[in-house]
Structures are given as C-alpha cells and as structure tokens.
Amino acid sequence: MLFFTRKPNTIQLQWLVWVFVFFIVLFSLLPMDGPGQSSVFALINTIFYAVIIYGNILWLFPRLYQKGHIVIYIISVIILLLFTGLLRAYISMFIYNAFFAMGHPTQMKAGPIISFVIAGVLIFMLSFIFRIALAYFKLKQQSEEIIAQKTQAELNLLKSQVQPHFLFNTLNNIYYEAYLESPRTAGLIERLSDIMRYFVDESPKQEVSLATEIQFLENYIALENIRIRYDVYITFTKDCDVALSLPPMLLMTFVENIFKHGIDKSSSYNKVELSLVQQNGRLQFTTINTIPDKPINAPSTGFGIQNLRKRLVLLYNSDFELHVENKDDIYVAQLNIPLA
Incomplete structure (x- = not known):
C-alpha cells in the first residue's frame, strides 16, 4: 500500500513537513560535523521541535488558553520551554560524549542551555504558524469534500430523474395500448402517471399551484374509487x-x-x-x-x-x-x- 495517496491528508502532510525539517537541519550541520553526527543531532533537534510545537497546539493552547486560563497557559509555556531546553542540552551532551567526543568529553555549560531555550522560544512562535497552516489545509480539504459530495448528489439526482422518466414513458406506452382495448383502464393509467409525476416533480417544491394540488386530489380519488x-x-x-x-x-x-x-x-x-x-x-x-x-x-x-x-x-x-x-x-x- 502506498503511503501517500494522490491528495495527502493532514497526517501525511505533517510527515512531509517533518522530513523536510530534518533534512534542512541535517544539511546545516554537515559543514561542521560528519554525516553520522549530523544525522543524529538533526534527528534530536527535529524531535524536540515537534515536542514544542505539538505540546502547544495540541495540549496547552486548546486546553488552557482557549478556555480562558491565560496565566496558567503562560506559566505552562515557560515550563515547557525550560524543560525541553534542559533535556535537549543534556541528551545532546550525553550522546556527544558517548559517541563523538573521541576521548575529549565536554562539560555541561549554561551557554548551550540558554541557546536551546532561545531556539525553543522561536520554535514556539512558529507553532502558531504551523497551527494556522494545518487549519487552512483541513478547511481546504473539507471544502473539496463538500464539492465532491455536491457533485455526487447532483449525479444521484440525475440518476433518480432518469428512472422515473423511464417509468413515465413506459406508462405512456401502456396507456396507448390500453386505450385501444379499454379506454377506462387507460384513463386510470393516465391518472396514476400524473400522481407519480406529482411526487417526483411537484412535491419537492416549496409551493405548487392550487390547480396542480386539485388535480392531484382528483387523480387520487379516482384511483381509490376502483378499490x-x-x-x-x-x-x-x-x-x-x-x-x-x-x-x-x-x-x-x-x-x-x-x-x-x-x-x-x-x-x-x-x-x-x-x-x-x-x-x-x-x-x-x-x-x-x-x-x-x-x-x-x-x-x-x-x-x-x-x-x-x-x-x-x-x-x-x-x-x-x-x-x-x-x-x-x-x-x-x-x-x-x-x-x-
């Protein structure tokens, strides 16, 4: 099964965005580090960017800010940015010392932590653009679905009109055949055809003429009489x-x-x-x-x-x-x- 359909949905679109972000970070690190180290740290950075963005747009913003808890929202954002900055600095330092230090480990310093927190603030601001882009894409997708449903409904309407018209034509043919043998039966077939045409063409309307309504009643009475x-x-x-x-x-x-x-x-x-x-x-x-x-x-x-x-x-x-x-x-x- 192919991962991407002809028109990607919101989940597929987000995967595309994060793959793109990963390669952007990777290519920015390649001039300073080797491919292996650049790939690892590009993956770490991308994961933390996603944590900040989704932590805001899926959890903090809808559950706190949109419900009026603005002060709690601000405090929670600060905690999120500090926590992700510290954790990102610790994990980056640990992986570097374990796999890429070449016997020269580095110590945790305030500088990288501050830079990670500041970068987190920028990513946090970008999360609102990300949220707007997702909302726009969902709205566009819903609009396309509505247009498709409307088109399908119009097609179904045309199909539903073809079937009654086929029946009306058949009844007309039967009417002409019956008229030669039994004019009274032919008249009843004509009334039945008129009643069915009323249901198909007139009853869906907001209003009909009084003449049409009277004719419908008279046709109904005539058909009931034969029973x-x-x-x-x-x-x-x-x-x-x-x-x-x-x-x-x-x-x-x-x-x-x-x-x-x-x-x-x-x-x-x-x-x-x-x-x-x-x-x-x-x-x-x-x-x-x-x-x-x-x-x-x-x-x-x-x-x-x-x-x-x-x-x-x-x-x-x-x-x-x-x-x-x-x-x-x-x-x-x-x-x-x-x-x-």
Whole structure:
C-alpha cells in the first residue's frame, strides 16, 4: 500500500513537513560535523521541535488558553520551554560524549542551555504558524469534500430523474395500448402517471399551484374509487382562484383519511363532500363524510392529522385553523390557511 495517496491528508502532510525539517537541519550541520553526527543531532533537534510545537497546539493552547486560563497557559509555556531546553542540552551532551567526543568529553555549560531555550522560544512562535497552516489545509480539504459530495448528489439526482422518466414513458406506452382495448383502464393509467409525476416533480417544491394540488386530489380519488365495490357519492366544490399557490400535500391528509377510515367498502351508500373556498385572503378546505357503522379509528387521533398540525406550525406558526369533529354519523374536518 502506498503511503501517500494522490491528495495527502493532514497526517501525511505533517510527515512531509517533518522530513523536510530534518533534512534542512541535517544539511546545516554537515559543514561542521560528519554525516553520522549530523544525522543524529538533526534527528534530536527535529524531535524536540515537534515536542514544542505539538505540546502547544495540541495540549496547552486548546486546553488552557482557549478556555480562558491565560496565566496558567503562560506559566505552562515557560515550563515547557525550560524543560525541553534542559533535556535537549543534556541528551545532546550525553550522546556527544558517548559517541563523538573521541576521548575529549565536554562539560555541561549554561551557554548551550540558554541557546536551546532561545531556539525553543522561536520554535514556539512558529507553532502558531504551523497551527494556522494545518487549519487552512483541513478547511481546504473539507471544502473539496463538500464539492465532491455536491457533485455526487447532483449525479444521484440525475440518476433518480432518469428512472422515473423511464417509468413515465413506459406508462405512456401502456396507456396507448390500453386505450385501444379499454379506454377506462387507460384513463386510470393516465391518472396514476400524473400522481407519480406529482411526487417526483411537484412535491419537492416549496409551493405548487392550487390547480396542480386539485388535480392531484382528483387523480387520487379516482384511483381509490376502483378499490371500492360500490360507487362513492363525491362532490368537490371549488370556489377559489386556482392560480394561487400553497405548500404541496397540505390537503391530502384529509382525503387520505376519508378513504382509510370513512368509507364502508361493503356499503352501497358512502357520501363525501369536499369544498375549497377562498375568502378574505384565506383558503378553507372542508371535508364531510359519513361514518361507517362498524367501529373505526377516528382520523383525528391518527398520526396523519398530528403530523399535519406539526407541519402547519412550521409553515404558519399560529396563523391557521385545524378542526376535526364527529357530528352524529358525520365526520367533519376543516383547514383554514392564509394565501400568499
């Protein structure tokens, strides 16, 4: 497995930086020391640079400074720089005396310790630049990932559009075939195609025209009717400007509840009244249906009405009215919303 991918991540980038630092220090020491001694001390210096930088950006700065403990942060930085300076001087002196002194060991002096501490201060200042560079690289990487995800989402959207359109074309072909044999069946296929097109093209929109919503309801009613043995007596009054717009699927819950809970499939008498009335800048949708003799779950207690109420709150805050009630053997539902 290759260590570096086509685009290195933050870990790989940091390794690249430290390898680069190591070779910079190595080449700066080579004119004075041999390759072996230069390599060892270049490695020691690089390790201590990393300790100071990561000790600040990963531990002290986020845990102390960013949490408001500024005095403790300053004290901790001083301790870190003194400790790393002393330790670096001791290790460097020990390794030099053990492997490179050639019988002439040197004693620990204040000069090298001070120079190491001062160098540590400079590295500490560079740690903030290092931190900013890492943050920039991470932000750039996240931006590229977001762009890639957006591109993938657009591709998935195109794919999702191709599949429904293939289905619509197939339904159209079936419609023409069915029209020759059974015009009524062809009409139902056409309504099904319109409903599916509504879900794909219209329902994701913020608003749809009232005409589109009405057509959707009528298509749904026509398809539900074929599942019922006896005809349902349905009247749909529309006293409104169909060019107006409203959020999609607001009216569907009432109609769906009628066919789920308000139709007795074994009865020859089911009556449903629907009305859309526009008045004073508001739209009122009312449904009235007979209640079957057998026990049913009232729509007012169903999840459909509860979810509709939550959606209305998000859309209109408190500027809406939603009422459902039983009146003897009649179930009435009313929705009143403002028109844009």
